[in-house]
Amino acid sequence: MYQFAITGLYQQVLGGEKLNQIEKTGELTSSRFTVRDFTELVKIGIVNSNTITAFTGMWLAFQLNGISFIQNVDVIFFTIVGSALIVAASGAFNNVIDRDIDGIMERTKNRPTMTGKISGKRALMVALVLGVVGTIMLFMTTWQAGVLGVIGVFLYVVVYSLYAKRKLVSNTVIGSFSGAVPPLIGWFAVEPSFSIVPIMLFLVMFCWQPPHFYAIAIKRKEEYAAAGIPMLPVVKGIERTKKSMFFWVILLTVLPFFMFDLGLVYVILATLLNIGWLALSIYGFKMDDSIKWAKWMFVYSLNYMTILFVAMVVISIFL
Structure with missing residues (x-):
């Protein structure tokens, strides 16, 4: 697997014969590397959302275990920044890997690795630096948080981006494992032991991702098909995808009842949100x-x- 990962990354850095030739002529490489280019390279939206879930896991570990928030400012800093950096690294790695298909898809054709503002080699270097620094920071909290960070990056970059995304119709579900890791990192950085809360945080994020990303896949079905990506709507059709989305939302409706540690108010709120999403999922079977x-x-x-x-954060303050 290690050799496969290195070989795959090397091939994607070259970006195929065409991209490699363009780089040699200087048409794809630009010295202009702006903040906007950087945020697009690391997928800042995904960085922000995953950092929020990591913070939530960390916050709940403080609140539910009676650990002082104020006295652990260093842990907070290393956890938040470290989590953000490894997610950013994963996004940059993904941009390097997907250079051969990004130009085919409308929503990705203007990424800086495609427009020439950032070369594949430079993007890879950025990803490596961010990944190493972020991992070191997580290990400065607990070794468990550091290991989880490494696992998360490996699952997203190697298992998902290099293999599953391109080969398996179950790619979205497989990718959901890495997306569910950040709240675990946050929790284990503070309290390095399992309990029902971090398990539920993981499951919430795991079950949330398929309906979220299947919605994108339905909207971009033709683009994924043109790029040769075996997304569920492309391979099985939209109706089959709707059934799968409904299934994952049903699973989400069960989870709040295992989180009474957060109080009745949270359980009621989460249940109402789940009912709303379930109703919208059902409506999809009737909507043309x-x-x-x-x-x-x-x-x-x-x-x-x-x-x-x-x-979760607000309610836990009053527990």
């Missing part, structure tokens, strides 16, 4: 405009995650 419905599902999923994790 699947693209419009997928947009609704996507927007709901973003609001769902934001409200849920902010609520």
Whole structure:
């Protein structure tokens, strides 16, 4: 697996014969490397959302275990910054790996690795630096948090980006494992032992991702098909994808009842959010405009995650 990862990254840095030839002529390499280019390279939206979940895991570990927040400022700093850096590294690695398909898809064709503002080699160097620094910072909290960080990056970069995304129709589910790691990192940086809360945080993030990303896949079905990516709507069709999204939302409806540690208010709020999402999922079977419905599902999923994790933080203050 290690040799496969190194070989795969090397091939993607070259970006195929065409991209490699362009780099040699200087058409793809630019000295202009702006802040905006950097934020697009690391996928800042994903960095922000994953940092929020890592912070939530850390915050709940402090609150539910009676550990002083003020006296652990160093842990807070290393956890938040370290988590952000490894997620940023993963995003940059993904941009390097996907250079051969990004130009085919409308939503990715303007990434800096495609427009020529950042070369594949430079992007890889940025990813390596961010990954190493972020990992070191996580290990400065607890070794468990550091190991989880390494596992998360490996799952996303090697298992998902290099292999599953391109080969398996189950790619979204496989990718969900890495996306569910940040809240575990946050928890284990403070309290390096398992309990029901971190397990539920992991499961919430794991079950949330398939309906979220399937909504994108439905909207971009033709682009994924053109790029040869075996997303569920491409391989099995939109109706089959709707059933899968419904299944994952059903699983989410069960999880709040295992989180009474956060109080009845949280359980009620999470249940109401789940009922709303479930109703929207069911409506998709009757709605003819699947693209419009997928947009609704996507927007709901973003609001769902934001409200849920902010609520966890706020409600835990009053426990």
